[in-house]
Amino acid sequence: MKVNYVGVGEFLTSESPGEVVKTMALGSCVAVTMLDPKNRVVGLLHVALPDSSINKKRAEEKPGMFADTGIDMLLGEMKKYGYDRKSRLTIKLAGGARIMDPNNTFNIGKRNILAVRKYLWRYRLGAIAEDVGGTISRTIAVDVDTGKVKISSPGRGDWEL
Amino acid sequence: MSLQEQIAKRVEEKPIPSMVAFQLLKVIEDDDHSLKEVINLVANDASLTAEVLKVSNSATYYRGQPVTTVNRAVQLLGEMMVVGVAICASSSVVFNSPLEGYESVAGEMWEHSLRCAISAREIAKHSKKNMSHGLAFTAGLLHDIGKSVVSEFLVGSSEDMMELCESGAVQDYIEAERKIVGTDHAQVGYSLAKHWRLPDTVCVGIRDHHRPSEAIEEHRPLVYAVHLADLISQLGGSGTGCDSLAYRVDSNYEEYFPLDRDAMALILLKIEEDFNSIKDMLMSDRKV
Numbered sequence: 001m002k003v004n005y006v007g008v009g010e011f012l013t014s015e016s017p018g019e020v021v022k023t024m025a026l027g028s029c030v031a032v033t034m035l036d037p038k039n040r041v042v043g044l045l046h047v048a049l050p051d052s053s054i055n056k057k058r059a060e061e062k063p064g065m066f067a068d069t070g071i072d073m074l075l076g077e078m079k080k081y082g083y084d085r086k087s088r089l090t091i092k093l094a095g096g097a098r099i100m101d102p103n104n105t106f107n108i109g110k111r112n113i114l115a116v117r118k119y120l121w122r123y124r125l126g127a128i129a130e131d132v133g134g135t136i137s138r139t140i141a142v143d144v145d146t147g148k149v150k151i152s153s154p155g156r157g158d159w160e161l
Numbered sequence: 162m163s164l165q166e167q168i169a170k171r172v173e174e175k176p177i178p179s180m181v182a183f184q185l186l187k188v189i190e191d192d193d194h195s196l197k198e199v200i201n202l203v204a205n206d207a208s209l210t211a212e213v214l215k216v217s218n219s220a221t222y223y224r225g226q227p228v229t230t231v232n233r234a235v236q237l238l239g240e241m242m243v244v245g246v247a248i249c250a251s252s253s254v255v256f257n258s259p260l261e262g263y264e265s266v267a268g269e270m271w272e273h274s275l276r277c278a279i280s281a282r283e284i285a286k287h288s289k290k291n292m293s294h295g296l297a298f299t300a301g302l303l304h305d306i307g308k309s310v311v312s313e314f315l316v317g318s319s320e321d322m323m324e325l326c327e328s329g330a331v332q333d334y335i336e337a338e339r340k341i342v343g344t345d346h347a348q349v350g351y352s353l354a355k356h357w358r359l360p361d362t363v364c365v366g367i368r369d370h371h372r373p374s375e376a377i378e379e380h381r382p383l384v385y386a387v388h389l390a391d392l393i394s395q396l397g398g399s400g401t402g403c404d405s406l407a408y409r410v411d412s413n414y415e416e417y418f419p420l421d422r423d424a425m426a427l428i429l430l431k432i433e434e435d436f437n438s439i440k441d442m443l444m445s446d447r448k449v
Contacts, residue, residue: 008397008398008433009433024398025398025399025400025405026398027395027396027397027398027399027400027405027406028396028397028398029397029398048397048429048430048433049426049429049430054423054426054427054430055427055430058430058434065430065433097396097406098396098406099392099395099396099406099408099409099410100333100408100409100410101409101410102410102412103410105410105420105421105422105425106392106393106396106410106425108396108422108425108426108429109396111422135326135406135407136406137395137398137400137405137406153403154263154264154265154319154402154403154405155264155319155320155323155402155403156323156403
């Protein structure tokens, strides 16, 4: 089984049989997974921040870092494999965790989740499943053969999303 | 032997990092130091020279020509990486072992420490008061050394500890550690830092990194810098296993670091940028 890692601010599409695409621990980052059942393609994006306007130069170098530019890029990649308006994408979200903070300045996770939902909605897309928020650091793995998304967290084992 | 005595014994048993690692930390604590000082220290130590050359000839850094001189290697890696390599190589048992009690694999402790160090240095730049950026880097690098001792005594209790945190029976993982072993990784880290004869400010930075508001006024800027850096690194996805994100932000940090959302976001970006260059190297070490 080949494992392909998607680092912070990266994205990947795969149609290779037997492959698993994984993120490292997400923390407040959000993983967006896309499955195009018609074309049998899986996409995974690892977003770190809600909006590219904070650093345009960085967004050009690494568009996957931000929710807005990252979703544009991932959908662009999915199109190369035949995704179009007729495809019914299965989208799932994970991550966006927080630490305990009375002032919420540190709640980057929540802002990431809201931004991802918003930018997906621009394309009239939405997630059918989410495992987000809380004070849990998650790692996710997508099996390209089955399209199944598995979440794991140290000390908590793993479960399917 | 009581649990406290066993922990104290383990602290005494931990090998002291090499002299050159301490000298490097001392040099970078001075914000006006030159790269030449770093190069000289590395060049005068045969085993560190070998280690630095090995890393700079790894796939991540390879630029078509093998690196054969310390001068070139230090320029290629950057001084922060060199300090990170020196600390890790000279105290591998602390920085490069799995932390079983935290369910953390080998490599995570070192990555978290180095990310926290970079983050602390960035946060120090936002300080309302005058403070050394290099000192923040050092304290950030060493803040979790106590985990290498405490870990062994926490094996098998992570489920109970997470339950304690989630049920609200304790405020955070630090309190959960105190419940299980009667002390915590910050306090034990302080003892280890004392055993290593680190400067007082660094020792206090380690001891109070989860409770900066309890530090004496004089130490607070440094302690808050490490505190915030630790939490930001965890939000960025780099922790040491099952205690990740199970901490709380201490009050009043705004008095020392007026960090708003944008400043936080830019610090996260900076950590990623500095770290990106060594990602491949880290991943090849990591158990998949």
